[in-house]
Every structure is written in structure tokens, then in C-alpha cells.
Amino acid sequence: MKSQAEVLKGDGESNELSGWDMSDAPGYEAGGAEDPSHESDKRLFEVYEASPDDALGIEYMRYQSWLDTYPNDECGLTREFIEKWFVPQLAEAGMEATRQRIAETLDDPDAIQLVAKDDSGKVIGTARATRGEKGRKVFMFYVDKSAHGTGVSSEIMTGLLGWLGDEEDISLTIASYNERARAFYKKFGFNEVGEPAVLDVPNMPEQKMVRSGKKENLSDIGSAYTTELAA
DSSP states (O other): OOHHHHHHHOSOOOOOOOTOOOGGTTOOSOOOOOTTTOOOOOOOOOEEEEGGGGGGHHHHHHHHHHHHHHHHHTTTTTTHHHHHHHHHHHHHHHHHHHHHHHHOOOOOOOOEEEEEHHHHHOEEEEEEESSSSTTTTEEEEEEOOOTTTTTTTHHHHHHHHHHOSSSEEEEEEETTTTTHHHHHHHHHTTEEEEEEEEEESOOOOOEEEEOHHHHHHHHHHHHHHHHHHHH
């Protein structure tokens, strides 16, 4: 795995995004994000399972979400690093890998990826979830800045939680300085567990959050009842 310095230095290949035409992304319009504080700007949207055809829109939205959310002076995580780190992910090989992953997800009964699109066809949100021996997890949750405050995030999370069920714990991680995400997940019953761990690349402190399952809660109630009888 490359260090952050190696990513910034490059490997002889182009570290520019000029070869990736953002105007190709479905629904993309130049001129920046809309102001989500204006009620009149809110658009209708739909949430459904992602298909390989959504890869381009998903990757562009994810890239823009990183630029809007994660630059942090204390961590040394700059816009420059994010732009160069995404170069291989936005190249055709990276895009094909995304299409392949989405196709595999559609065939996997223990994985799901949801995508939200506004009424122009622009991807404005996405998230993945898995369930299995390694537990139930939510990850890669991104919502375009233009869709903040429209209910897109809640619609996606409600869909994922309905698919995951509430019998087992569900875990996810956030950048520890992303207070908007922390507050959002807390509304859905997630709480911080342990101390933040710093990733090597990018240099970002991640905080684990867990939503306790009903099975654990029922076990706690049963233990308390047994203790009370024995007293």
C-alpha cells in the first residue's frame, strides 16, 4: 500500500483528472452544488438497488463527497491528496472494478448496495451493507452535498437497516472529525465504541460506531431477571 507521500509524488503516470470528463456523469451540471438550505431547490428522488450502469455516477459523487467532507489540516489530509488518490479509481480500470463489484453484489444474498437518484437522473447518494460470519456492517455511505437535508440519507439508512434486520449488532466507521455523520448515525441508534484508529492511507482517524441488536438486549434482560430471582 502506498503512503500518502507516495500518492502525492505519483508514480510516473498522470495524476490529473483532466482525462476523466465529469460532464459524462449522469445528471452532472457544472457550476457547483445547490444550496440545500433552500426548500425550493429540493428535488424528488428514488432509492433502489444499484446496477453496474450506476458506476460512473456513484464514483463521481463519492469523489466529490470526499472533497466536500474530508480535507483536514490537523490530519494533513489535503484536497491535493484526495484528487490524486482518486485518479486510479476514476480511470477506466477503476470504473470497471466498480461495475464488477456492483454486479457481484447483485448476485450475493449477503450484500446490498443502494443508490439514490434525483429526478434528473443524477446520483445523489449510495451505501453498501453486508451480513455474514464477520458481522453486519454498513459502509461506503455517501450523500451529495446538494441533497443534504432532503431525507435522502434517512431513506437509504432505513432501507439498509430493514435489509440487515435488528437481531444482531450493526457496525460502521466514520472519520472522527465528521460531526455531521456522527449526529446522523446516533439518530439511528449507533454509538461510539473504543477510541479512533488512524489509517495509514489516507491519514484519517476512524471512529467505530455500533447499533446494538435486539438479541443482545434480550440477553441482558434475561440476565437481569435471573439475577433478581437469585437475590
